[in-house]
Amino acid sequence: MPRWEPGARERLVVAAVDLFTEQGYDATTVAQIAERAGVTRSTFFRHFSDKREVLVAGQETLSHLLAEGIAEAPEGASPLEAVAAGLERASGAMGPMNRELGPRLKAAVAASAELQERDTLKSVGLATAMKAALAARGVPDATAHLAAEMGVLAFKRGYARWAEADRDDATGLAPHALAALEDLRAATTTLG
Missing domain, CATH: 1.10.357.10 (Tetracycline Repressor, domain 2)
Incomplete structure (x- = not known):
């Protein structure tokens, strides 16, 4: 998985919204969001402090x-x-x-x-x-x-x-x- 792949922030937002819709906010983890977006957890945390912050991207x-x-x-x-x-x-x-x-x-x-x-x-x-x-x-x-x-x-x-x-x-x-x-x-x- 590339460390600095372009569009990571947008992919994280789409992945999070998809997962929130599919399985609910509470059941969704940061690890799942990162995996769905094709990035690492550390990349997620470079863009957002937690999963609810995706909402205000x-x-x-x-x-x-x-x-x-x-x-x-x-x-x-x-x-x-x-x-x-x-x-x-x-x-x-x-x-x-x-x-x-x-x-x-x-x-x-x-x-x-x-x-x-x-x-x-x-x-x-x-x-x-x-x-x-x-x-x-x-x-x-x-x-x-x-x-x-x-x-x-x-x-x-x-x-x-x-x-x-x-x-x-x-x-x-x-x-x-x-x-x-x-x-x-x-x-x-x-x-x-």
Whole structure:
């Protein structure tokens, strides 16, 4: 087994999600994940501190892209327009592998309380990054917090729609995330 074979991180994510889906999170070991991915246990630990961290692979990059898109939104953009710019930027980093893993990852998370907890922490991290980027644009705290939470919800809803959409739909994640954000914006007008 080559020590530094390219694509190890991606193979580890796919192997982990496959095993979580096939036999459950609790029954899956790091050794099994590494073996399925064709790498050593030490390679696994170079990429992840433990098996639940596989769930948040790419979270740091995603948070950075969301914040970067918000920061680069046109001057005068509303908070939700800035969030939309963040969603567009982050969506560009999501490729076919992300789309294919979506339904399986969702099932694995639904079947494990530990993964549900980690998924919640991931959402908090994404919201925190967006809120900070909005605050840096001068958006008041309560508005920044609400817009960031709506951004996370829009991303999740858009991702779910994208993952479940017809595979012939090559439009990417962005239109789904932006449509979800618009749905949420419209829903706020009915809150009273």
